[in-house]
Amino acid sequence: MIDTAQKHDTIIVKEGVYKEHDIIITKPITIIGKKNVVIDAEAKGYVFKVLADSVTIKNISAKNVGKSYTKDFAAIYISRSNHIVIENVTLTNVFFGLLIEKSKNIRIRNNYISSKATTEAGTGNGIHLWHCSNAEIEENELHSLRDGIYFEFVKNSVVKNNHSHHNLRYGLHFMFSNNNEYLQNTFNNNGAGVAVMFSKYIKMTRNKFLKNWGTASYGLLLKEIYDAEIIHNEFSENTIAINLEGATRINYVNNTFSNNGWALKVAGACYKNIFKSNNFLNNSFDVSYNSKLNDNSFKGNYWSSYTGYDLDKNGIGDVPYRPVKLFSYIVNKTPEAIILLRSLFVDIINFSEKVTPVFTPKNLVDEAPLMQKVL
Amino acid sequence: MIKIITYCFFDLVRSRWSYVYFSFYLLLSFALLFLNNDTSKAVISLMNIITVLTPLIGTIFGVMYYYNSREFIELLLSQPIKRSHIFIGQYLGVAISLSLSLILGLGIPFLLYGVLQGSTSNFLILLTVGSFLTFIFVALAYNIALTHENKIKGFGYAILVWLLMAVIYDGVFLISLVMFQEYPLDNASLIATAFNPIDLSRILILLKLDISALLGYTGAVFKSFFGTSLGLITSLFVLVLWVVIPIFFIYRKAQRKDF
Amino acid sequence: MIEISNICKKFGKVQVLDQLDLTINTQGIFAILGPNGSGKTTLIKSILGMVLLDKGDIKIKGKSVLQQFEYKKEISYLPQIANFPNNNTVSELIKLIKNLRPKPTNEQELIERFGLAPFLDKKLGNLSGGTKQKVNIVLTFMFDNDLIILDEPTTGLDPISLITLKKLIEEEKQRGKTILITSHIMSFVEEVADEIVFLLDGEIYFKGTKEQLYSKTNKQDLEQAIANLLLINHD
Numbered sequence: 001m002i003d004t005a006q007k008h009d010t011i012i013v014k015e016g017v018y019k020e021h022d023i024i025i026t027k028p029i030t031i032i033g034k035k036n037v038v039i040d041a042e043a044k045g046y047v048f049k050v051l052a053d054s055v056t057i058k059n060i061s062a063k064n065v066g067k068s069y070t071k072d073f074a075a076i077y078i079s080r081s082n083h084i085v086i087e088n089v090t091l092t093n094v095f096f097g098l099l100i101e102k103s104k105n106i107r108i109r110n111n112y113i114s115s116k117a118t119t120e121a122g123t124g125n126g127i128h129l130w131h132c133s134n135a136e137i138e139e140n141e142l143h144s145l146r147d148g149i150y151f152e153f154v155k156n157s158v159v160k161n162n163h164s165h166h167n168l169r170y171g172l173h174f175m176f177s178n179n180n181e182y183l184q185n186t187f188n189n190n191g192a193g194v195a196v197m198f199s200k201y202i203k204m205t206r207n208k209f210l211k212n213w214g215t216a217s218y219g220l221l222l223k224e225i226y227d228a229e230i231i232h233n234e235f236s237e238n239t240i241a242i243n244l245e246g247a248t249r250i251n252y253v254n255n256t257f258s259n260n261g262w263a264l265k266v267a268g269a270c271y272k273n274i275f276k277s278n279n280f281l282n283n284s285f286d287v288s289y290n291s292k293l294n295d296n297s298f299k300g301n302y303w304s305s306y307t308g309y310d311l312d313k314n315g316i317g318d319v320p321y322r323p324v325k326l327f328s329y330i331v332n333k334t335p336e337a338i339i340l341l342r343s344l345f346v347d348i349i350n351f352s353e354k355v356t357p358v359f360t361p362k363n364l365v366d367e368a369p370l371m372q373k374v375l
Numbered sequence: 376m377i378k379i380i381t382y383c384f385f386d387l388v389r390s391r392w393s394y395v396y397f398s399f400y401l402l403l404s405f406a407l408l409f410l411n412n413d414t415s416k417a418v419i420s421l422m423n424i425i426t427v428l429t430p431l432i433g434t435i436f437g438v439m440y441y442y443n444s445r446e447f448i449e450l451l452l453s454q455p456i457k458r459s460h461i462f463i464g465q466y467l468g469v470a471i472s473l474s475l476s477l478i479l480g481l482g483i484p485f486l487l488y489g490v491l492q493g494s495t496s497n498f499l500i501l502l503t504v505g506s507f508l509t510f511i512f513v514a515l516a517y518n519i520a521l522t523h524e525n526k527i528k529g530f531g532y533a534i535l536v537w538l539l540m541a542v543i544y545d546g547v548f549l550i551s552l553v554m555f556q557e558y559p560l561d562n563a564s565l566i567a568t569a570f571n572p573i574d575l576s577r578i579l580i581l582l583k584l585d586i587s588a589l590l591g592y593t594g595a596v597f598k599s600f601f602g603t604s605l606g607l608i609t610s611l612f613v614l615v616l617w618v619v620i621p622i623f624f625i626y627r628k629a630q631r632k633d634f
Numbered sequence: 635m636i637e638i639s640n641i642c643k644k645f646g647k648v649q650v651l652d653q654l655d656l657t658i659n660t661q662g663i664f665a666i667l668g669p670n671g672s673g674k675t676t677l678i679k680s681i682l683g684m685v686l687l688d689k690g691d692i693k694i695k696g697k698s699v700l701q702q703f704e705y706k707k708e709i710s711y712l713p714q715i716a717n718f719p720n721n722n723t724v725s726e727l728i729k730l731i732k733n734l735r736p737k738p739t740n741e742q743e744l745i746e747r748f749g750l751a752p753f754l755d756k757k758l759g760n761l762s763g764g765t766k767q768k769v770n771i772v773l774t775f776m777f778d779n780d781l782i783i784l785d786e787p788t789t790g791l792d793p794i795s796l797i798t799l800k801k802l803i804e805e806e807k808q809r810g811k812t813i814l815i816t817s818h819i820m821s822f823v824e825e826v827a828d829e830i831v832f833l834l835d836g837e838i839y840f841k842g843t844k845e846q847l848y849s850k851t852n853k854q855d856l857e858q859a860i861a862n863l864l865l866i867n868h869d
Contacts, residue, residue, distance in 0.1 A: 378734060382726070383719065385721075386720070386721045386722045387721070388721075389722070389757075390720065390721045443719075443720075444719060445717075446715045446716070446717035446718075447718050447719055449713045449714075449715075450713050450770075452682065452683070453682045453684070453706060453711035453713065454735060455704055455705070455735050456703060457703055631686065633643075633645070633684070633685040633686055634679065634685065
C-alpha cells in the first residue's frame, strides 16, 4: 500500500488490527489512522522504519515491538530524516518507542508510549534522540521504560508538558546535549527524575519532580554541567532533590524543595552556583556537602527550619542561616546513623556545630534568610 | 481496681499541674497550627517536643505521685483489696490522666484545624506515640519510686533514666556507629533502637514523615524495615512490650514490698 | 482472736521483730507501747499484711492471714499519718472506702460527732492536719468490726475532738470490741487502756493489766512505770 502511494500522499488506514512489522517508509507521506487502528508487530522487529523527509504519522496504535540485545528495535525508527511529525500515536509493549537518529525538525506531540520494564538491559527508551536538532517533544506520556526521554548529542530542542513516570532509570536524560530547554513536565516515581550530564546551556523551568525514590534516586541529577538555569521547579518527596557533581555556573531561582530526604547534595567540584529565592520546606536535610570548601552562594532563600527572628520587620531574618548540619556530614560518612534523625542528641550536636563550625564549610551561610515563603 | 483507677484519675485530673500540662499542649499546638499554617512543620515541631517532654513529665509525675500518696497507699493496704490492684490502679490512674491531657491538648486544636485541612494520620501517630511514652515512663518512674524509699534518690534516678533515654543513649549510639563504621551496622542499629522507647517512638514518626524521602538512601535492611508495614508493626509491638514489662515489675515489686 | 506466733522481721541489718509471740483472746483495749524503733508499728503492719514477715504466722479468728487480703474487711485500721490525695473531696474519699468494702456504715453519725459536715465538699488538700485526722477517724470507725487497730489516734486532735474520740473508743469497748492502740501520749493510754503490751527490741517485754504493771514496778502512774521498765532493762 505504501509502495503504491505517491510522494506527499495521505494514506488513511481503516479500522482494524494489522499484523505487520518492518513497514519501511522511503518517501514523504502522511499516514493517518481512522478509529482504532492497531498494528501488532508480534515481537518480530520494528513497526515503522522512516527513511525519508516530511513523514507524518498520526492516530495509530502499535504494540509488541521485537526485543533484542543486539538490535535496537523501535516502534518507530527514524533515520536521517527531517520535518517529521509523530502525533496521537499509542505505542505499547515497545522495546524502544521512538528511535530517531541524525534528524532535524521533529515534532512529537500527544503520544503515549509504554513498556513493561523489568531490567535496564531488557528495555529501551521511550523517545530516544541521537545527533538530532530542533526537536519539539510535547504532551507525551511515557512510562515503564528505561529512560522516558533520552537525548544524546541533541541541540536546540524543547521538551514541554510531558509526563514521564515509573521509568527504571530516568524520566528524562541528557548526554552531551547543549542548548536545550525543558519545561512544565512532570517526572514522578522514576529511578531519577531527570539526569543532565556533560551538557551546557540547559534551561529547566516549571517542572515537577515528585516521589523519585529508590536506591540511586534523585529528582534531578546534575553531572558535569555548566551554565544552566533551574527556575520555578517543584521538588517533592525525592530521596535527593538535586544531586550536584561537577555542576558549575548554575542559577537556582524560585524553586520549591519540600519533604525531600536531601534538598541539595553537593558532591564536589561544584563552583559558582547561585541559590536565590528558593523555598526549602521540611526536608530531612536541606543541604549536604562532602567537603569543607564552598564556592557557591546561598542568599535570600526561605528555610522552614530557620529559627531566627526579624526585629526590623523587613522580611529578612536578622541571624544568618547555616543550611549544612553536622548530622548530614555524619550521615554522609556513616549512613546507618540516619536512624538517629530528629533525635534530641542530634539537635544538640547540630546546635553546637552551628555555633562553632568545625566539620562543615564555615562560609556556607544564607546571610539573608527570608521569614516568609517565596510564592 | 477500676475504683482505684477512677479515684486517682479524678484526683490528678483536678490537680493544677494537669491543667498546666493540658494548657501547655493546647497553646503550643494552637500556635504551631494556626500561626504557621504549615502542617508538616507543625507536626515536626510537635514531634520534637513530644518525644522529649512526655517522658520527662511522665517520669516526674509518676515519682511525685507515688511519694505523695505513701500514706494513702497505707490506708488502701489496710482495705480488703489485692496489693497489685492498688499499685497498678494508681499507675493507670496517673498514666491515663496524663495521656488525656496530651490527647485533649493536641486534639482540640487539631479538630478545629483538621476541619480545614486533613492530616489526620500524622496527628494520630503523634497522639499514639505520646500516650505510649507516657505509659512507659510513668511505669518506669513507679518502678524507681517503689525501689527507693528516699525521695531525693528516687527523683534523681528518675531524672537520670529520662536523661539517659532522651540524650545519652543516642550519643553513645552515634559514637559507636561512627567508630564501627567499617562493619555492617544496619541490623545492630535497628536492634539498638528497640532498647530505647524514645528512639522507637521517633522511628514511628519517621516512618510517617520522612520515610518516602529516605527510603532510597538507607541500606537493604532499613529499607525492608521502613518500607513495609513490618516497621510499623514491629515498633508498635516493642512499644507494647515497653509498657507491659515495667507493669509486670511494678506488680512483682508491689507483692514483695514492706510498707 | 489474734494469735501471733514466732514472727521475725529484719529491715536490712536491724532485727525489728525477733521471735515474737502474742495472743489476744479477750475483748477490751490493748495498748502496745515501747520506745522508738521497738517494733510497734511493724507489729501492727504485720497484722494488716503491710509488712511481709520473714518467719512465723499470724492467725485471726483461727485462720492464717499471711498473703491474704479478704480478712481485712473484718478489721478497722487507723493509719498513723492522715494524708490523702489532695484534689478529691472528703465525701468522695468516704465513698471510695465504702466502695472498697461493701458493708453497712454509720458515717453520718460520726461526721456529726466530729463536726465534719461543712468540710464534706472541700478538697482534702485544703484541710488542716487535725481535720484530716478526723476524716481518718471517720473512715476507721464507720464500719462495725470486732477488731479495731489505732496507730497514734490522737495526732493533731484538738481537746474537744480528743474527748469525742475517747468516748467513741469507750463505746466500742462496751460493744465488745477488741481494740489495739499505739500511742506516745501516756495519759491517753492510761485513761483508756485495759492491758499493756510493752515491746522492747522486737520482743514482748511485758504483757498484763495496768494494775499488774504498777505492782511489778511499784509505781502508781503509767509514765513512771514505763520509765522504770526501761531502767530495769538497762541494769
